[in-house]
Amino acid sequence: xxxxxxxxxxxxxxxxxxxxxxxxxxxxxxxxxxxxxxxxxxxxxxxxxxxxxxxxxxxxxxxxxxxxxxxxxxxxxxxxxxxxxxxxxxxxxxxxxxxxxxxxxxxxxxxxxxxxxxxxxxxxxxxxxxxxxxxxxxxxxxxxxxxxxxxxxxxxxxxxxxxxxxxxxxxxxxxxxxxxxxxxxxxxxxxxxxxxxxxxxxxxxxxxxxxxxxxxxxxxxxxxxxxxxxxxxxxxxxxxxxxxxxxxxxxxxxxxxxxxxxxxxxxxxxxxxxxxxxxxxxxxxxxxxxxxxxxxxxxxxxxxxxxxxxxxxxxxxxxxxxxxxxxxxxxxxxxxxxxxxxxxxxxxxxxxxxxxxxxxxxxxxxxxxxxxxxxxxxxxxxx
Numbered sequence: 001x002x003x004x005x006x007x008x009x010x011x012x013x014x015x016x017x018x019x020x021x022x023x024x025x026x027x028x029x030x031x032x033x034x035x036x037x038x039x040x041x042x043x044x045x046x047x048x049x050x051x052x053x054x055x056x057x058x059x060x061x062x063x064x065x066x067x068x069x070x071x072x073x074x075x076x077x078x079x080x081x082x083x084x085x086x087x088x089x090x091x092x093x094x095x096x097x098x099x100x101x102x103x104x105x106x107x108x109x110x111x112x113x114x115x116x117x118x119x120x121x122x123x124x125x126x127x128x129x130x131x132x133x134x135x136x137x138x139x140x141x142x143x144x145x146x147x148x149x150x151x152x153x154x155x156x157x158x159x160x161x162x163x164x165x166x167x168x169x170x171x172x173x174x175x176x177x178x179x180x181x182x183x184x185x186x187x188x189x190x191x192x193x194x195x196x197x198x199x200x201x202x203x204x205x206x207x208x209x210x211x212x213x214x215x216x217x218x219x220x221x222x223x224x225x226x227x228x229x230x231x232x233x234x235x236x237x238x239x240x241x242x243x244x245x246x247x248x249x250x251x252x253x254x255x256x257x258x259x260x261x262x263x264x265x266x267x268x269x270x271x272x273x274x275x276x277x278x279x280x281x282x283x284x285x286x287x288x289x290x291x292x293x294x295x296x297x298x299x300x301x302x303x304x305x306x307x308x309x310x311x312x313x314x315x316x317x318x319x320x321x322x323x324x325x326x327x328x329x330x331x332x333x334x335x336x337x338x339x340x341x342x343x344x345x346x347x348x349x350x351x352x353x354x355x356x357x358x359x360x361x362x363x364x365x366x367x368x369x370x371x372x373x374x375x376x377x378x379x380x381x382x383x
Contacts, residue, residue, distance in 0.1 A: 027361065030352030030368040031316055032299060034343050039295035039333065042286040043215070044237070045266070047205030051198055051279040052269075055169050056191035057082060059184040061090070061162045067180055070173055076195060078170045083192060085184070087163040094156040097149070104149035108142040115139040171197035172275070201277045203236065203248065203268040205285045209257045212264045215287070216252055234268050236277075237284040246271045250287060296343050297336040302351040303329060311337075314357070316348040322361045 063085035070082050118135040121127040167173070174194045178184060184192065207215075215232075231251055236244035248270035255264050268285055270277065277283075302313050311329040314322055327342035343349070348365060350357070357363055 026364045027353060027356045028364045028366060029316070029350050029354070029357060031348040031365045032302065032351050033367065033369045034296055034298065034345055034347045034349060035369070036294035036296060036345050038293050039297065039338065040288050042235075042288050043211075045205035045207055045285045045287065047203045047268070047283055047285050049277050049279055049281045049283060050202040050204050050267075051171075051196035052200050052202055053169050053171060053197035054279075055167075055171075055195045057165060057167075057193045057195065058188055058191055059083075059085065059162070059165060060186055061085065061159050062185040063087075063089070063163065063183070065178055065180050065182045065184060068176055068178075070176075072173065072175045072193075074173060076167045076170065076173050078167055080167045081164050082167055082173070083165040083178075085163040085165065087160060090156070090160040090163055094153070094160045097153040097156040101146070101149040101153045104142070104146040108139075108146050111135070111139045111142040165192070167195055169195055169197055171195045196279055198275060198277065198279065199272040200269050201272040201279070203270060203283055203285055205250075205266050205268065206263045207266060209262055209264050212252070212255065212266065232287060235286045235288070236268075236270060237286060239282055244270065244277070244283075246273075248285075250285065294345075296339045296345075297333060298339055298343065298349050299351050300332065300335055300337055302349045303327060303337050304354075311342075313343070314350040314354060314359075315343075316350060316363065316365050320362050320365070322350065322357050322359055322363060324359055 065083055066086050067084040068082070069084060070076055070080070076082070115135040115138070118127055118132040122129060122132040172195070174196070176193045177190060178192055231249045234248045234250040236246075236248060238244055248268045250266055250268040252266065255266070257264055298313065303311050304313070306312055311327040313325050313327055315325050317323045325342050325347075327337075328340045330338040330340050332338070348367075350363075350365075351368060352366075353363075
């Protein structure tokens with residue numbers, strides 16, 4: 001057996017050869033402090049542009065086109081002459097009707113004098129009662145004939161006026177389907193051309209009836225800012241993704257549901273002074289809704305998914321330790337997620353250094369919060 005002194009010497013030597021590990025330094029992570037902020041959501045509805053007014057130009061009489069009096073694709077004014085039909089036959093008919101009217105007026109004057117004479121003579125029994133009655137009857141017939149002649153002259157004047165085909169509305173005129181020398185007939189099925197008024201212009205959008213009911217409730221409650229009775233402001237996104245500069249008004253009046261599809265067509269009205277919007281264009285109308293004045297938004301890189309697809313995030317609790325938090329994530333807004341449940345104001349969400357830490361670790365936090373920047377308004381496409 002070793003003596004007590006020798007044993008103490010051996011134990012002392014062994015204790016000097018064992019190294020004690022230094023305490024592990026806390027990992028450094030970047031955090032963002034959650035701050036509520038106002039956030040709106042935009043409902044996006046597909047639609048087509050429709051002319052505010054549209055008129056197909058057709059002749060009201062038959063004849064030969066003499067001249068075309070407009071430039072295709074130009075703007076025309078109401079009443080402006082568009083075509084001239086050969087007026088020769090209609091001028092002759094007008095002259096004939098005017099001569100017939102003059103003849104009827106002369107005949108009426110003569111019969112009126114004769115009827116007056118016979119009436120005076122009948123009072124003194126100088127003529128028979130039958131002769132007086134015949135004279136009065138002829139006067140009535142000639143008065144009616146004069147009215148017929150006047151109507152015939154008016155009809156001839158209208159037909160002569162119809163040889164000049166004028167624009168019924170102001171707007172932009174399309175290409176002509178006929179050229180000078182073409183024969184046209186009254187009320188033909190093929191239009192000579194079409195005029196469309198495109199300032200302002202309509203945008204027809206479709207939406208499910210249940211969504212329209214919700215929109216009307218939002219409008220009534222004030223969540224959607226109204227611009228008039230049953231009207232809401234709306235923005236327009238063009239086919240190339242650009243936003244149309246002029247705001248419009250979405251109308252909720254005069255609606256009916258398509259029984260086959262269950263959809264409702266809503267009509268928006270937009271100013272179009274430069275003629276940028278043309279009828280038939282595919283567009284998307286965005287209706288802004290104020291849905292949350294204290295929205296919680298976190299960077300997308302801070303949110304991960306577990307094997308079941310549930311959203312989670314690592315936060316730094318009051319003790320300075322890492323904690324996992326289950327989240328309810330809504331829609332993306334720019335590079336951030338809109339979180340509806342799981343976070344509250346003041347929570348510190350870890351956004352950087354996630355690969356260096358584990359649940360329960362004590363870490364050193366570096367605040368990476370930045371002033372909230374303007375984000376794109378989220379869009380909910382129509383179903």
